[in-house]
Amino acid sequence: MKQGIFEIVHNTPLTDNVYKMTLRGDTSAITAPGQFVNIKLDGLYLRRPISVCDLQADLLTIIYKVVGKGTQQLSEMKAGTLHLLTGLGNGYDLTKSGEAPVLLGGGVGVPPMYLLCKKLLEQGKSVQVILGFNTKNEVFFEQEFKSLGAQVTVTTVDGTFGQKGFVTDALKSCTYSYFYTCGPEPMLKAVYRAARTSGQLSFEKRMGCGFGACMGCSCKTITGYKRICKEGPVLEKEEILWES
Amino acid sequence: MGKLSVNLCGIELDNPIIPASGTFGYGYEYAELFDINCLGTFSFKGTTKDPRFGNPTPRIAECTAGMINAVGLQNPGVEQVIQTELPKLKSCFHKPVMANVSGFSVEDYAYTCRKLDEQEQVGWLEVNISCPNVHGGGMSFGTDPKAAAEVTKAVKAVTTKPVIMKLTPNVTDIVCIAKACVDAGADGISLINTMLGMRMDLRTKKPVIANKMGGFSGPAIFPVALRMVYQVAQAVDVPIIGMGGVSSAEDVLEMMLAGATAVEVGAANLVDPFICPQIIEDLPTVMKKYNIQTLKEIIGGAK
Numbered sequence: 001m002k003q004g005i006f007e008i009v010h011n012t013p014l015t016d017n018v019y020k021m022t023l024r025g026d027t028s029a030i031t032a033p034g035q036f037v038n039i040k041l042d043g044l045y046l047r048r049p050i051s052v053c054d055l056q057a058d059l060l061t062i063i064y065k066v067v068g069k070g071t072q073q074l075s076e077m078k079a080g081t082l083h084l085l086t087g088l089g090n091g092y093d094l095t096k097s098g099e100a101p102v103l104l105g106g107g108v109g110v111p112p113m114y115l116l117c118k119k120l121l122e123q124g125k126s127v128q129v130i131l132g133f134n135t136k137n138e139v140f141f142e143q144e145f146k147s148l149g150a151q152v153t154v155t156t157v158d159g160t161f162g163q164k165g166f167v168t169d170a171l172k173s174c175t176y177s178y179f180y181t182c183g184p185e186p187m188l189k190a191v192y193r194a195a196r197t198s199g200q201l202s203f204e205k206r207m208g209c210g211f212g213a214c215m216g217c218s219c220k221t222i223t224g225y226k227r228i229c230k231e232g233p234v235l236e237k238e239e240i241l242w243e244s
Numbered sequence: 245m246g247k248l249s250v251n252l253c254g255i256e257l258d259n260p261i262i263p264a265s266g267t268f269g270y271g272y273e274y275a276e277l278f279d280i281n282c283l284g285t286f287s288f289k290g291t292t293k294d295p296r297f298g299n300p301t302p303r304i305a306e307c308t309a310g311m312i313n314a315v316g317l318q319n320p321g322v323e324q325v326i327q328t329e330l331p332k333l334k335s336c337f338h339k340p341v342m343a344n345v346s347g348f349s350v351e352d353y354a355y356t357c358r359k360l361d362e363q364e365q366v367g368w369l370e371v372n373i374s375c376p377n378v379h380g381g382g383m384s385f386g387t388d389p390k391a392a393a394e395v396t397k398a399v400k401a402v403t404t405k406p407v408i409m410k411l412t413p414n415v416t417d418i419v420c421i422a423k424a425c426v427d428a429g430a431d432g433i434s435l436i437n438t439m440l441g442m443r444m445d446l447r448t449k450k451p452v453i454a455n456k457m458g459g460f461s462g463p464a465i466f467p468v469a470l471r472m473v474y475q476v477a478q479a480v481d482v483p484i485i486g487m488g489g490v491s492s493a494e495d496v497l498e499m500m501l502a503g504a505t506a507v508e509v510g511a512a513n514l515v516d517p518f519i520c521p522q523i524i525e526d527l528p529t530v531m532k533k534y535n536i537q538t539l540k541e542i543i544g545g546a547k
Binding site: 001003040044045047085205206207208209211213214215216217218219220225230243 | 266267268269274276277297298300302303304305306307310311313315318452462511513514515518
């Protein structure tokens with residue numbers, strides 16, 4: 001983990017309420033896709049944890065949905081600097097992917113899949129990506145994944161774009177060696193049940209500090225209590241204990 | 245001794261800055277960020293007789309100038325703390341550490357305190373009779389002077405190191421609780437723990453916190469904490485550790501003027517993990533600005 005001041009390079013909307021922000025600063029503490037940064041915002045007490053979407057030398061890209069005061073404030077920033085804690089969380093373990101992993105991202109669970117996809121392709125893996133959204137005007141990043149060279153399927157719940165249904169519907173016709181996923185908890189649970197291989201799932205929880213000190217985001221797993229911000233956010237399929 | 249040094253129950257601290265229990269783990273997470281030996285000491289994660297997961301999540305909520313937590317004393321239990329956490333802590337912290345203890349019965353408190361009292365690295369026992377997030381223990385001991393005295397006596401009977409009783413602000417008369425602890429043999433008083441608070445989620449129309457209520461901390465509670473430290477300082481003769489929303493060197497000086505010998509920093513660590521070393525670095529400059537030569541001279545200076 002590192003603390004650093006990042007300069008806003010650009011901050012542009014991808015959909016009605018999803019924004020992409022690129023920041024310039026010391027990214028050296030970020031070591032794996034699936035890690036997150038924690039952003040200090042003026043006037044708000046707790047930092048806002050946001051997953052890393054892409055990394056290029058000293059450029060960091062994050063994608064966030066406006067859901068409350070913090071993300072609203074973030075969306076209105078056009079220039080200036082932000083105080084970040086970087087390199088938080090465990091991130092995805094790429095060594096377990098096998099030759100043909102499938103990546104499933106739902107909504108704002110899509111962004112961390114991007115860096116993961118890029119890294120897996122760099123290792124010569126054949127990567128299939130399934131992106132799930134509710135409806136056509138929420139869809140983002142289809143083209144970006146295609147440009148990387150991944151095989152991309154988009155699903156929308158209402159069928160207004162791509163394949164109609166959930167990411168798990170698209171998963172049925174896939175042949176894959178391993179899965180990686182990030183998205184809302186009902187989707188994670190559905191992927192967990194539908195997947196025919198091992199895999200890794202990234203979870204979201206209300207956090208206090210984001211670096212393992214407050215125990216605010218703990219969860220129970222088969223392998224013991226884990227802090228989502230420290231031993232997570234990525235958990236292996238085999239260790240998950242669903243709370244409900 | 246340096247101009248920042250203070251004496252807490254017979255042990256000299258290089259400075260009065262102490263990260264508060266529950267915001268600093270067992271130290272080693274922060275040791276990755278800075279040399280934690282710059283601290284006066286720190287109060288480690290509240291430890292109980294048996295391991296605990298704590299309360300269901302969500303157990304964190306943001307507030308204006310603060311936060312609510314309802315963690316509920318997640319810890320690996322005293323045996324595991326002694327076997328695993330303390331050796332790790334010893335490798336990165338070379339000063340006496342403050343052991344923070346919680347319990348669900350008088351016997352629990354005595355048992356856990358006795359075990360930790362035997363540990364070489366423990367300098368003080370900070371006995372938490374003020375956790376708002378557990379049922380059948382914690383705060384119920386800190387809201388009744390008789391129960392507070394009973395825990396104090398039981399712990400004093402089985403320990404050799406200074407016993408500091410940590411009080412809750414969720415009472416009508418904190419002075420009478422503090423006096424009861426001191427009369428029962430407490431070597432020091434630390435205050436305040438968090439204030440019982442609540443937030444609603446307008447989307448779900450339900451409390452944000454799964455446990456409904458939790459402990460409110462952060463800069464918003466500083467004036468209340470300062471007032472209570474002042475009141476207790478007027479009434480007892482043992483050292484006081486002041487805490488509650490402390491976030492700057494200026495806050496530390498205010499706490500000391502009110503009567504605190506040392507000052508704990510809690511929620512601020514969670515927002516800025518470097519806040520304690522920053523405060524220590526800032527103190528000499530701020531002291532100079534207000535014409536303060538040594539910290540010792542200002543303790544309880546505001547009568």
